[in-house]
Amino acid sequence: MVYSLSREVAIYCCLSMGLGGVSDSYLLRDELRCAASKVFDIVLLCKRRLMPLLLRSIVSCQLYLRMYIYAACMRVKEEEREEVERLYRIFVGCLEMLQTEFIRAMTLQSMFPLWDSNTLLIQTGVSESVFHKKSCNIMEAGDGSGNERKIADREEFTNLERKLTTLQEMCYTTSQMIDVNPWDFKPDSDHTKIEEERERERERETVTEGHKE
Numbered sequence: 001m002v003y004s005l006s007r008e009v010a011i012y013c014c015l016s017m018g019l020g021g022v023s024d025s026y027l028l029r030d031e032l033r034c035a036a037s038k039v040f041d042i043v044l045l046c047k048r049r050l051m052p053l054l055l056r057s058i059v060s061c062q063l064y065l066r067m068y069i070y071a072a073c074m075r076v077k078e079e080e081r082e083e084v085e086r087l088y089r090i091f092v093g094c095l096e097m098l099q100t101e102f103i104r105a106m107t108l109q110s111m112f113p114l115w116d117s118n119t120l121l122i123q124t125g126v127s128e129s130v131f132h133k134k135s136c137n138i139m140e141a142g143d144g145s146g147n148e149r150k151i152a153d154r155e156e157f158t159n160l161e162r163k164l165t166t167l168q169e170m171c172y173t174t175s176q177m178i179d180v181n182p183w184d185f186k187p188d189s190d191h192t193k194i195e196e197e198r199e200r201e202r203e204r205e206t207v208t209e210g211h212k213e
Helices: 002-016 026-066 070-075 078-111 140-143 145-177 192-212
Strands: 120-122 129-134
Touching: 002 026, 002 078, 002 192, 026 078, 026 145, 078 145
Parallel strands: none
Antiparallel strands: 120 129
16 A cells, blocks of 8 residues: 555655646646645555554564563564665655645746736747746636636645645654654665555456456
């Protein structure tokens, strides 16, 4: 699940790179909104599953050490605890990255409103002009959908603000609840775990699609 979160955060980052450029469009922003909802749901799910697991592993190990029961302490395998802590660090890193991307998306969408026909989009080409004036869609101007998009953009801005506040509170509460020092982290050079997690995720998606059909 944490690896799925990392992948979805990367997808959101790639999509948000198109905001404010000549490739920006309502289609991109709708896709970005769906990606934000999906990644936020995965964040909440990861928190519900990961935090109790990490707390249980740390508290159990500390309890066994205080009781000086070596055999009981051995039941809490060191490699399992390190794996949970590694997943926790990935989770926190995803939260921090997602906060940055939400702020950037909110800023760019405010600076480059597509419903405004006078909006100037950044030309990313090398040989062409620096700015590109977005042409107004005649159909949108005629049926008043520009006002609808303006309202939708404001609602999306409010939703992103709400998600951002939740992420900030989540980072603070988890950091206060669990003390895992970054300098204690030992990088994992075994990539088979990632491949196994991806394979399990693909199997879960296949089963979910089968149930939908």
